[in-house]
Every structure is written in C-alpha cells, then in structure tokens.
Amino acid sequence: MGGDGLRDVVAGLDIGGTGTSVVLVDGERVVARQHGATPAGEGGPAMVAAAAGLVRSALRAAPGTRLAGAGVGAAGVVDPATGTVVAASDSFAGWAGFGLADALGDALGVPVAVENDVNAFALGEARSGAARGLADVLAVTLGTGVGGALVLGGxxxxxxxxxxxxxxxVAGFGDxxxxxxxxxxxxxxxxxxxxxxxFERATGLAVPGARQVAELARAGDGDARRAFDDAAHAVGRAAVLVATLLDVTDVVVGGGVASAWDLLGPGIAASVRREPPVSGADVRVAPSALGREAVALGAATVAPAGALSLLG
Ligand SMILES: [Zn+2]
Structure with a gap:
C-alpha cells in the first residue's frame, strides 16, 4: 500500500485474436476483470487503445487501487526483453514488429512486460491453476494450433x-x-x-470446427469419436515423450479443444497407461483450471511492479 492509502495492483492482459481479457490482481486476489473485442484487423495502436480502455474500466471497478505495472500475454513470437512482437499470424494486422510494451506502457503510464500467450498460460496454471504448487510442468494448448511451454524448477x-x-x-505423429x-x-x-x-476426411461432411465434432461425438457419432480419440492418443504420447526426456510428469492442457475434456481426458489417460515412460513414473495430465483467464493471470505474474514504489 502506498503512502496515500491506495493499494498497488498489477494488470494481466490476454490479447487474443478475437478477444482481450484483463484481470487486476492484488497479491493473489483478482479484484476486477474485463473482457472486450480485439480490433485485430486495425493495427497495433488500435489493439493497445482497446486493451488500455479495458484496464481503465477494471481500475474504475476497483476503487482504492493504483496500477503499478502490467503484463501481457500475446499470440505469436514475442521478445520478452524488448516487449516487441516479432512475428504474428495474418489475422493480426500490423502486429509483427510492433513495440507492444512501449505502446501500452505509454498508454497506461506504468512499466509493461510482454510474454508469449502459451508461456503466460503455463505460468498462470503453475501459479494458481491446475499445476499450483508444482515446480515442473509441461503446458500444452490445443487451439487453432498446438502450443507448448515448460516450467522447470518453478x-x-x-x-x-x-x-x-x-x-x-514435434514429428512422429503420422504423415x-x-x-x-x-x-x-x-x-x-x-x-x-x-x-x-x-472428421471431414472420414465422412466427406464439412464442419466449422472441433466444437461441432465434439457435439457429434457426444451424440454417438463414431467418426467424430475417432477424431477425438486420435487427438487424445497423440497428446498422451507427447506427454510420455516429455516425461521420458525430462522426467516432467505433470501436464496441463488448455485451449478450446481441451474444453471437450470429457472426450479427451479418458483417451489421454489410456494412452499414457498403454505406453508409460521407461522410469515407470505416473504421468498426470489435467485440464486447465483457469479456463479463459489462464493467460491473463499468467501475464499478471510477469508484470514489472517495482517502479512506482521505487519512485515513491
Ligand atoms: Zn508443424
């Protein structure tokens, strides 16, 4: 708490392709949260302006607090040392090369750190989610693509x-x-x-995405079921690969596909049991506990929060 009675909080931001989420964190406690659309087609300054607006709304919803710093989880390749987006998918206009930390820092008047979104997911789950209290964790996100991050020794x-x-x-999963x-x-x-x-290759039917395949699988469609079984088996094999190589035996799985854990979880567990690591160690694979706030909560853990108290 500062000399003026205000409590210092940090903001965690998840700037994704469609939505931006913000959490305000006071120690371990979330004191406010906001969610809005990401204007991904309008360029870096527009995305930063939208994100800064959400942070200001969150601060208004948490009276008596003062922002000390912010951390951002951003899709694509980022350079945490400079807070710059190095490479991004086509859906983000003007994002590659953008100085995200500097721009958001200017907008909010606090120091900002930037982290890759999958790394932030891993940090969030390790700090307060499914991997809470675990020093060594593999985090995997099953979204449009498949991401991964390693937490070792905390x-x-x-x-x-x-x-x-x-x-x-990693290769070795078919052709x-x-x-x-x-x-x-x-x-x-x-x-x-x-x-x-x-599912489309097996049936010749077009589907918009994995969510519809999940609904069909739950309704008893065998081809839909097999698509999820193959995904589950592959994730199980990947978990065993990492457990064998690094002796990291805890895995947290997030991303949109992981929300169909009823269809994935049993297949992953069966795959791990069928081909255990040579050490014989148990490999535990759990779904994300933080859901769509995991990235923002992880980003909050990288927020630089010391600058204001140094000035004060
Ligand atoms: Zn690839």
Whole structure:
C-alpha cells in the first residue's frame, strides 16, 4: 500500500485474436476483470487503445487501487526483453514488429512486460491453476494450433533461442501436412483444425470446427469419436515423450479443444497407461483450471511492479 492509502495492483492482459481479457490482481486476489473485442484487423495502436480502455474500466471497478505495472500475454513470437512482437499470424494486422510494451506502457503510464500467450498460460496454471504448487510442468494448448511451454524448477524454461516447449511441432505423429510446412507433427492430430479435418476426411461432411465434432461425438457419432480419440492418443504420447526426456510428469492442457475434456481426458489417460515412460513414473495430465483467464493471470505474474514504489 502506498503512502496515500491506495493499494498497488498489477494488470494481466490476454490479447487474443478475437478477444482481450484483463484481470487486476492484488497479491493473489483478482479484484476486477474485463473482457472486450480485439480490433485485430486495425493495427497495433488500435489493439493497445482497446486493451488500455479495458484496464481503465477494471481500475474504475476497483476503487482504492493504483496500477503499478502490467503484463501481457500475446499470440505469436514475442521478445520478452524488448516487449516487441516479432512475428504474428495474418489475422493480426500490423502486429509483427510492433513495440507492444512501449505502446501500452505509454498508454497506461506504468512499466509493461510482454510474454508469449502459451508461456503466460503455463505460468498462470503453475501459479494458481491446475499445476499450483508444482515446480515442473509441461503446458500444452490445443487451439487453432498446438502450443507448448515448460516450467522447470518453478520458472519458465525458454532455451537459448526462446523456443523451448514447442511440442506442437514435434514429428512422429503420422504423415499429415502441418501449418508450419512440416509433416506428421503433433498439431496435425491434436489442434482444433486437425480434429475438424479428420472428421471431414472420414465422412466427406464439412464442419466449422472441433466444437461441432465434439457435439457429434457426444451424440454417438463414431467418426467424430475417432477424431477425438486420435487427438487424445497423440497428446498422451507427447506427454510420455516429455516425461521420458525430462522426467516432467505433470501436464496441463488448455485451449478450446481441451474444453471437450470429457472426450479427451479418458483417451489421454489410456494412452499414457498403454505406453508409460521407461522410469515407470505416473504421468498426470489435467485440464486447465483457469479456463479463459489462464493467460491473463499468467501475464499478471510477469508484470514489472517495482517502479512506482521505487519512485515513491
Ligand atoms: Zn508443424
């Protein structure tokens, strides 16, 4: 608490392709939350203006607080050292090369740190979600693509080029073409797109996405069921791969496809039981406990919050 009686809080932001989520965090407690649309087609400054507006709304909803810093989880490749977006998908106009930390810092008047969204997801789940209290965790997100991140010894493990944990693009999972240009990657079986395409190949019927395949699977459709079984088996094999290589035996799975955990969870568990790591260790695979706030909560943990108290 500052000398003026205001409580310092930090903001965690998740700037995704369609929506932006904001949480205000006081220690371990969320004191306000906001959600709005991301103007992804309008360029970096528009996305920052929308995000800053959500932070201001959240602050108005939490009287007696003062913003000390903010952390952002952003899709794409980001440079945490500079807070710049290095590469992003086509759905984000003017995002690659954008100085996100500087722009949001100017808008909010506080220091800002930027982290990749999958890394932020991993930090959120490790801090207060399904992996709470665990030092070593593999986090996997099954969305449009498949992302991965490693928490080792309680810290995010980036590796020398910052690409550690990218399990979605490990080969050995069949022979289908991957969005990255490779073949047979985990993503070709376990992403939302992959589940939908698998159903379409089997039936000749077009579906908008994995959610519709999940509904069909629950209604007893065998082809829909098999698309999820294949995704589950692939995720289980990936979990065992990491457990064998690193002895990391706790896995948290998030992303849109993981919301069909009733269809995925049993298949993942069966896959892990069928081909356990050579150590014989139990591999525990759990769904995200924080749902759509996981990235924002993880981003809040990287917010630089010391600058104002140093000035004060
Ligand atoms: Zn790939």
């Amino acid at each position: 810290n995010l493990y980036r590796g020398p080029s910052g690409a550690a944990g990218e399990i979605g693009h 289908l073409p991957c969005t990255c240009g490779g073949r047979g990657h985990l993503e070709t079986l376990a992403s939302g797109r992959a589940v939908a395409r698998a």
